[in-house]
Amino acid sequence: MANQSFLPVIPVATPEFKSGFIAIIGRPNVGKSTLMNHLVGQKIAITSPVAQTTRNRLRGILTTPQAQIIFVDTPGIHKPHHELGKVLVQNAVSAINNADVVLFVVDASSDCGGGDRYIAEILQKSQTPVVLGLNKTDLQGETREKLNESYQEICQENWQMINFSAVTGEGLESLQQELINKLDYGPYYYPPDLVTDQPERFIIGELIREQILLFTKEEIPHSVAVTVEKMEEGEKLTKIYAAINVERNSQKSIMIGHKGSMLKQIGSASRQQMQKLLSGKVYLELFVKVEPKWRQSRLRLAEFGYQVVDD
Known part of the structure; x- marks a missing residue:
């Protein structure tokens, strides 16, 4: 027990x-x-x-x-x-x-x-x-x-x-x-020291997406979804492997940049934010996938965590 x-x-x-x-x-x-x-x-x-x-x-x-x-x-x-x-x-x-x-x-x-x-x-x-x-x-x-x-x-x-x-x-x-x-009188729904009910993986994926928006600006405004594929937590280092999903090959080229420069910038800035969140050192590996028209597909939206919420 x-x-x-x-x-x-x-x-x-x-x-x-x-x-x-x-x-x-x-x-x-x-x-x-x-x-x-x-x-x-x-x-x-x-x-x-x-x-x-x-x-x-x-x-x-x-x-x-x-x-x-x-x-x-x-x-x-x-x-x-x-x-x-x-x-x-x-x-x-x-x-x-x-x-x-x-x-x-x-x-x-x-x-x-x-x-x-x-x-x-x-x-x-x-x-x-x-x-x-x-x-x-x-x-x-x-x-x-x-x-x-x-x-x-x-x-x-x-x-x-x-x-x-x-x-x-x-x-x-x-x-x-x-x-x-x-508000009405009511109970505690969560422990007092909790600031969000979202898991770390979700927040990490969002931190990566934030840096993508900041660095690529209007070039890839909303055609990107981030999925954290694997997360290995050690005593001194957390290893994170994440996929950046875009809709077209041209967007993949922009995301990677000349000799990988854009991806390195996004990764470096994301890692700094993650180290604040996790209070420790982070190794981050990013890779880019092409998923054509994922924003039009209910199946792909669900896979990437975008579902209609009824509750």
Whole structure:
């Protein structure tokens, strides 16, 4: 029998303790992942200037003396152009109805747009409480009042509107308290020291994909999927073998680069991030595979971990 003392301990909550699931919803590239990383105090979601970076619904866990908040970081809601896009949007929309509270994040450094109004219409049909989060207020400057007014138009009477910056931390304390206020009393769902429910392999694959997005930029924006094929953990070194899947031979050439230069850059930057995550030395081996039209195939999407989530 396993030694029970090594199992994580989930405390018994007091009657005043609050808990629940908060879906972070918004258009692509409004700062949802940056916000969740800041709130949980650790990098668990990848960030990139490229839109539609988040693909899976990733859970981040924040435990305070008052509450345990489980943030669900969702893919940006957008008009899908392929099967992958349809799956991502379906998952984001389904998260709305399964959450206790929705945090609708917008880029408040620019005026409210059609994409924001589209999401607002979806949320109006839901019974889930909503907090409208105006992110990037550090970039508003003297136009803050005018920009805020444009979002006031989509803000419903029962929504709370809060300004904040996921980068500087301005307003996050107020945002966090408002989210706690909207939660019901409840139990601990996870041990207090846990910051995500995703396995290390998932986070490692995402760290590699982040570096691919940063280094290749628009050349291979969303045609890539990363799979961690093997992971060997030793006392002093963790060996990781991962496949980078692209759709065309031309993309494979870009990914490898002249004499392997691009792949070396991606590998080196990814390894540095992994060593922070794993708190130790990492040996990383990357190889590139061509999987034609994988984004159009439900079978390939499932193999790469992109499935419609109903729960």
